[in-house]
Amino acid sequence: MTTLAQAAPFEAALPQPEAKGKFLFTSGNTELHAEGIRERIQVPVRSGNTAGALFQNAVEAALERARRAGQENPVVIGAIPFDLADESCLYVPEQHEWRTRGEPGEASDFAREMPDLVSQKSYPDEAGFKRAVQHAIVNFQHSDVRKAVLSVVRELQFAEPVDVGGLLASLRAQNKDGYQFQIPLPEGGDLIGVSPELLIRKQGRKFLSNPLAGSTKRLADPSADKATAELLLRSEKDQYEHSLVVQDIQRILTPYCSEISVPEAPSLLSTAALWHLSTRIEGQISDPSMTVLQLASLLHPTPAVCGFPTELAHRLIRFVEPFERGLFTGLVGWCDAEGNGEWAITIRCGIVDRDRIKLFAGAGIVEASQPDTEWAEVQTKLGTMLKACGIAA
Numbered sequence: 001m002t003t004l005a006q007a008a009p010f011e012a013a014l015p016q017p018e019a020k021g022k023f024l025f026t027s028g029n030t031e032l033h034a035e036g037i038r039e040r041i042q043v044p045v046r047s048g049n050t051a052g053a054l055f056q057n058a059v060e061a062a063l064e065r066a067r068r069a070g071q072e073n074p075v076v077i078g079a080i081p082f083d084l085a086d087e088s089c090l091y092v093p094e095q096h097e098w099r100t101r102g103e104p105g106e107a108s109d110f111a112r113e114m115p116d117l118v119s120q121k122s123y124p125d126e127a128g129f130k131r132a133v134q135h136a137i138v139n140f141q142h143s144d145v146r147k148a149v150l151s152v153v154r155e156l157q158f159a160e161p162v163d164v165g166g167l168l169a170s171l172r173a174q175n176k177d178g179y180q181f182q183i184p185l186p187e188g189g190d191l192i193g194v195s196p197e198l199l200i201r202k203q204g205r206k207f208l209s210n211p212l213a214g215s216t217k218r219l220a221d222p223s224a225d226k227a228t229a230e231l232l233l234r235s236e237k238d239q240y241e242h243s244l245v246v247q248d249i250q251r252i253l254t255p256y257c258s259e260i261s262v263p264e265a266p267s268l269l270s271t272a273a274l275w276h277l278s279t280r281i282e283g284q285i286s287d288p289s290m291t292v293l294q295l296a297s298l299l300h301p302t303p304a305v306c307g308f309p310t311e312l313a314h315r316l317i318r319f320v321e322p323f324e325r326g327l328f329t330g331l332v333g334w335c336d337a338e339g340n341g342e343w344a345i346t347i348r349c350g351i352v353d354r355d356r357i358k359l360f361a362g363a364g365i366v367e368a369s370q371p372d373t374e375w376a377e378v379q380t381k382l383g384t385m386l387k388a389c390g391i392a393a
């Protein structure tokens with residue numbers, strides 16, 4: 001186990017006036033658990049100044065205050081929204097602790113504890129989503145936009161409040177790989193999910209970015225599953241959708257790197273429900289004082305969640321998507337006082353607020369996309385959280 005911070009037992013200093021909420025971020029074999037809120041950081045990553053100095057100063061100052069208060073290597077943990085002009089949802093916790101990933105329980109035990117589902121609603125609905133995809137495709141033919149990621153929300157209403165801890169345990173038991181997270185939200189409720197996509201990890205000078213784009217549903221029969229994965233790997237449409245992401249990350253990172261390695265072709269990454277095209281971009285940062293948050297804010301939002309070119313794709317999304325994404329397709333993760341940390345993309349997630357759950361999923365649209373296939377893909381992506389709720393996709 002990597003112990004980056006020596007934390008006192010959680011019981012010791014709790015609760016403070018604002019000390020509600022449990023945080024979790026897992027990566028590989030490591031779990032970061034935090035509790036209690038020492039300080040919130042709500043400054044948007046981009047607040048009228050493109051260098052993000054206000055944001056960086058707010059993070060550094062909060063970490064410095066925590067250090068002065070006796071924390072050896074304090075961390076910032078939380079979520080950054082899709083739109084960097086929106087408020088951040090970051091915290092310096094009262095206490096944090098690094099643990100080795102534990103064995104999750106049986107998924108079925110938790111799903112049984114879910115209250116009855118009273119109603120559910122998708123917006124846009126199927127017809128609306130397909131219209132938006134068609135609109136984007138026509139737009140690609142008449143503009144410089146090459147890709148846009150379009151998404152849907154599924155709202156679930158339950159008869160009684162949902163046990164967030166139980167639901168998260170169910171999600172974790174069904175999805176052993178990936179970046180699992182729980183972030184309490186200032187307005188109430190919790191953001192929970194299991195993301196397969198790493199925007200950036202930094203440790204000293206070393207970094208890794210592992211973008212995903214191009215997906216297909218996994219199949220129950222092992223040989224059919226293998227065949228569908230191979231089709232994805234050869235699909236021109238998916239390779240193109242993926243290449244836009246990789247090229248953009250490479251273009252942005254290269255000026256900051258003393259070394260960067262980008263595989264020539266994508267490989268396959270699987271979750272419990274999907275195959276994805278994946279590329280591991282690794283290297284060394286020239287200036288070791290650059291923090292993981294600085295790197296993340298240069299890269300975000302990548303064409304894996306926004307589109308290409310970024311600004312035009314963002315405009316198209318604002319025009320066709322009938323809701324505010326908020327934290328969905330933003331970032332979730334942590335950064336320590338040394339500038340090390342990791343930020344995953346906030347996907348395969350939902351907001352649990354008492355008896356309501358709001359789930360989100362999106363898909364990258366390019367000119368060769370088909371509305372029916374893209375609708376099926378977002379339903380499969382919703383399936384990760386729906387299954388944890390004990391609901392068929």
Ligand SMILES: C=C(O[C@H]1C=CC=C(C(=O)O)[C@@H]1O)C(=O)O
Nearest residue numbers: 213214215304347361362363364
């Ligand atoms: C936007 C989502 O997925 C992104 C990440 C991986 C693959 C994607 C795709 O193939 O479209 C998306 O870019 C989501 O899961 O909601």
